[in-house]
Amino acid sequence: MVKHHLFWPVAVLAALLLFNFIYSPDFFSIIVRNGNLYGSLIDILNFGSPLIIVALGMTLVIALGGIDLSVGSVVAIAGAISCLLISKGTDQSAWSLVLMAIGVSIAVAIVLGLWNGVLVSIFGMQPIIATLILMVAGRGVAQLIADGQIITVSSKTYNYLGAGSLAMLPFSIFIVAAMFILVSLLTRRTALGLYIESIGCKPTASRLAGIRSRTVMLAVYMFCGLCAGIAGLILSSNVSSADGNNAGLWYELDAILAVVIGGTSLNGGRFSVTGTLIGALIIQTLTTTIYMTGVPPEITLVVKAFVVLVVCLVQSESFRKAIVARWKTRHYPAEREVKQHV
Amino acid sequence: MFNRKFIPIVVTLGLFILMFAVGSFRYTGFFSLQVFNNLLIDNAFLLIVAVGMTFVIVSGGIDLSVGSVIALTTMVSASLLEQGWPPYAVIPVVLLMGAGFGWGMGAIIYYFKIQPFIVTLAGMFLARGLCYVISINTIIIDDAFYTKVAQTKISLPGGNFISISVIIAIVVVAAGFYIAHYTRFGRNTYALGGSEQSALLMGLPVKSTKIKVYMFSGLCSSLAGVVFTFYMLSGYGLHAMGLELDAIAAVVIGGTLLTGGVGYIVGTFFGVMIQGVIQTIISFEGTLSSWWTKIVIGVLLFVFIILQKLLSERKWTLRS
Numbered sequence: 001m002v003k004h005h006l007f008w009p010v011a012v013l014a015a016l017l018l019f020n021f022i023y024s025p026d027f028f029s030i031i032v033r034n035g036n037l038y039g040s041l042i043d044i045l046n047f048g049s050p051l052i053i054v055a056l057g058m059t060l061v062i063a064l065g066g067i068d069l070s071v072g073s074v075v076a077i078a079g080a081i082s083c084l085l086i087s088k089g090t091d092q093s094a095w096s097l098v099l100m101a102i103g104v105s106i107a108v109a110i111v112l113g114l115w116n117g118v119l120v121s122i123f124g125m126q127p128i129i130a131t132l133i134l135m136v137a138g139r140g141v142a143q144l145i146a147d148g149q150i151i152t153v154s155s156k157t158y159n160y161l162g163a164g165s166l167a168m169l170p171f172s173i174f175i176v177a178a179m180f181i182l183v184s185l186l187t188r189r190t191a192l193g194l195y196i197e198s199i200g201c202k203p204t205a206s207r208l209a210g211i212r213s214r215t216v217m218l219a220v221y222m223f224c225g226l227c228a229g230i231a232g233l234i235l236s237s238n239v240s241s242a243d244g245n246n247a248g249l250w251y252e253l254d255a256i257l258a259v260v261i262g263g264t265s266l267n268g269g270r271f272s273v274t275g276t277l278i279g280a281l282i283i284q285t286l287t288t289t290i291y292m293t294g295v296p297p298e299i300t301l302v303v304k305a306f307v308v309l310v311v312c313l314v315q316s317e318s319f320r321k322a323i324v325a326r327w328k329t330r331h332y333p334a335e336r337e338v339k340q341h342v
Numbered sequence: 343m344f345n346r347k348f349i350p351i352v353v354t355l356g357l358f359i360l361m362f363a364v365g366s367f368r369y370t371g372f373f374s375l376q377v378f379n380n381l382l383i384d385n386a387f388l389l390i391v392a393v394g395m396t397f398v399i400v401s402g403g404i405d406l407s408v409g410s411v412i413a414l415t416t417m418v419s420a421s422l423l424e425q426g427w428p429p430y431a432v433i434p435v436v437l438l439m440g441a442g443f444g445w446g447m448g449a450i451i452y453y454f455k456i457q458p459f460i461v462t463l464a465g466m467f468l469a470r471g472l473c474y475v476i477s478i479n480t481i482i483i484d485d486a487f488y489t490k491v492a493q494t495k496i497s498l499p500g501g502n503f504i505s506i507s508v509i510i511a512i513v514v515v516a517a518g519f520y521i522a523h524y525t526r527f528g529r530n531t532y533a534l535g536g537s538e539q540s541a542l543l544m545g546l547p548v549k550s551t552k553i554k555v556y557m558f559s560g561l562c563s564s565l566a567g568v569v570f571t572f573y574m575l576s577g578y579g580l581h582a583m584g585l586e587l588d589a590i591a592a593v594v595i596g597g598t599l600l601t602g603g604v605g606y607i608v609g610t611f612f613g614v615m616i617q618g619v620i621q622t623i624i625s626f627e628g629t630l631s632s633w634w635t636k637i638v639i640g641v642l643l644f645v646f647i648i649l650q651k652l653l654s655e656r657k658w659t660l661r662s
Contacts, residue, residue, distance in 0.1 A: 067459075123648065123651060124651065125647055125651065126600055126601060128404075128459075128600060129594060129600050129643070129647055130647070132587070132590065132591075132594075132643065133640050133643045133644045133647070134640070135587070136587055136591060136636055136639055136640045136643065137636060137637050137639070137640020137641065137643075138640075139633070139636055140633040140634065140635070140636030140637035140640065141637060143631070143633035143636075144631075144633055144634075144637070148631055148633065244633075253463055256459075256460075256463075257460075257463070260460055266457045266459065266460070296474075299471055299474060299475050300471065301467045301468070301470050301471030301474065302467070302468060302471030302472060302474075302475060303471075304467050304471070305464045305465070305466075305467035305468035305471060306468070308460070308463070308464040308467065309450070309461075309464045312454075312456050312460055312461070312464070313450075313454060313456070316454040316455060316456050317455070318453065318454050318455050319453075319454045322453070322454075
């Protein structure tokens with residue numbers, strides 16, 4: 001069971017939840033208020049939804065042996081565009097206007113993903129630098145779109161996306177569920193998952209085996225852009241405003257972290273969509289736990305750093321070997337050692 | 343001189359001269375030695391960080407923690423000074439702290455085979471978080487030594503001046519140049535970045551080189567933090583936000599390959615200077631907003647990476 005790739009992520013998540021349960025037993029209680037469900041678990045899913053969606057796209061990119069640093073900037077750009085378009089309209093709650101704004105910003109997000117994909121697959125750049133370009137420039141573009149201001153909108157229709165509720169649950173949970181099912185089906189019920197793993201292992205070999213690596217790469221980077229765009233929409237609609245400077249800040253790092261904690265190797269070629277979901281939930285649960293236990297929010301980062309380190313160390317093969325070796329030598333009987341030498 | 347491997351540096355240098363020339367023709371008062379000196383004064387800490395970052399990137403790694411180590415250095419310096427420590431004790435302590443921080447990250451990267459990206463990311467969170475543990479507010483420094491260093495202007499002939507920080511930065515750049523090209527450690531770093539396995543098979547000290555590279559970067563970051571403290575005269579957890587990206591961008595614009603094994607300290611120097619010129623031009627223009635800096639740096643990164651790509655591809659076709 002220890003060998004199963006989901007063992008460590010699930011164990012960490014369970015440990016976190018157990019800690020919460022011991023610390024405050026009403027952590028798991030869910031109450032009905034105004035016809036909606038409320039509770040810490042619902043909050044974790046709701047506030048974690050943008051991160052989960054970004055991390056899903058990131059999983060596929062990392063499985064290809066790539067990385068996408070630009071997701072945070074794409075989140076900011078998507079939010080800025082949709083808020084700008086809606087704020088320009090006369091009736092901000094009109095369905096046609098909101099749908100148009102969502103459509104345009106999703107399209108832009110996909111185009112930005114395509115840009116990354118073209119740089120990586122056609123120009124053959126290293127993914128980390130290719131996406132660094134958009135990461136640096138994208139923040140500037142988002143501020144340019146918003147003219148350095150925070151755009152606020154008062155659209156009930158748009159607000160529904162990130163803050164509305166459906167069947168007693170926050171609407172964003174349904175978006176997450178839809179994306180998760182989509183990615184799982186695409187990668188595990190079609191050959192796409194196999195192609196992605198194969199390209200992640202060895203692009204040249206996969207090309208020789210007849211896989212169109214360029215097309216797959218382009219599609220995956222576009223999908224990652226799409227995910228970032230959706231996350232940007234959820235984030236900006238949740239607070240009904242777009243901040244080009246701070247929206248989605250450090251999202252790329254949190255998303256990469258979620259993917260790595262979930263057991264996907266940064267070297268590519270092996271990935272777990274469920275693991276990513278658990279990884280993102282670990283990060284969100286950790287944040288919630290820190291707030292709940294009354295630890296000053298300033299040291300959230302310190303706790304996060306230690307958790308990241310511990311999770312990575314636990315997953316590191318050489319660390320486990322070193323621990324086991326030390327444990328073994330310590331219990332080595334002294335007489336046997338002497339006998340062997342004689 | 344016209345060796346192919348120097349082309350990226352020549353392009354970087356040419357671009358710097360071109361941008362400076364464009365600025366000089368467009369704006370009155372731009373073409374003066376003092377504007378150039380101001381570039382050095384305002385970017386002294388970035389220069390120091392970028393030198394350390396060049397070593398890490400040449401060795402095939404990356405260090406995302408530099409910005410937060412600077413913030414931590416300003417914070418620790420400010421709080422120690424507040425408690426009445428003398429400056430000559432504070433500075434060695436923070437330098438040791440930075441080097442120790444880098445050593446720790448390097449050791450984790452080497453012994454446990456975790457990607458540098460993740461380890462230094464955790465280091466970035468840790469250092470930034472430790473700042474807030476010390477205090478969430480700005481701590482003002484009113485120590486006599488620090489204010490004196492901050493305000494000292496070293497006059498140059500012609501009525502120009504530089505600050506003490508500039509001298510530190512130039513010494514670091516010179517030392518970096520010497521270490522990279524004239525010492526064993528430098529050669530080992532290049533070999534490690536070229537191919538870790540080959541370096542190991544050749545019997546080079548991969549372990550100590552790898553750890554030392556991160557230690558050097560940590561030392562540079564904390565030294566940059568000291569210089570930054572002179573510059574800001576305060577300690578604050580939000581200082582130097584996102585500086586790691588500026589440093590990486592400067593290193594890449596300076597012609598260092600992110601894959602490792604190829605790179606020049608001189609290139610990094612001009613990479614930093616180009617970023618400084620962009621900011622100066624934007625401030626001279628007046629009507630342009632600060633976010634244009636990011637967009638221009640993004641475009642420059644793109645151009646340089648494409649250029650490197652073209653150069654390295656031509657090298658391949660010649661060889662084969």
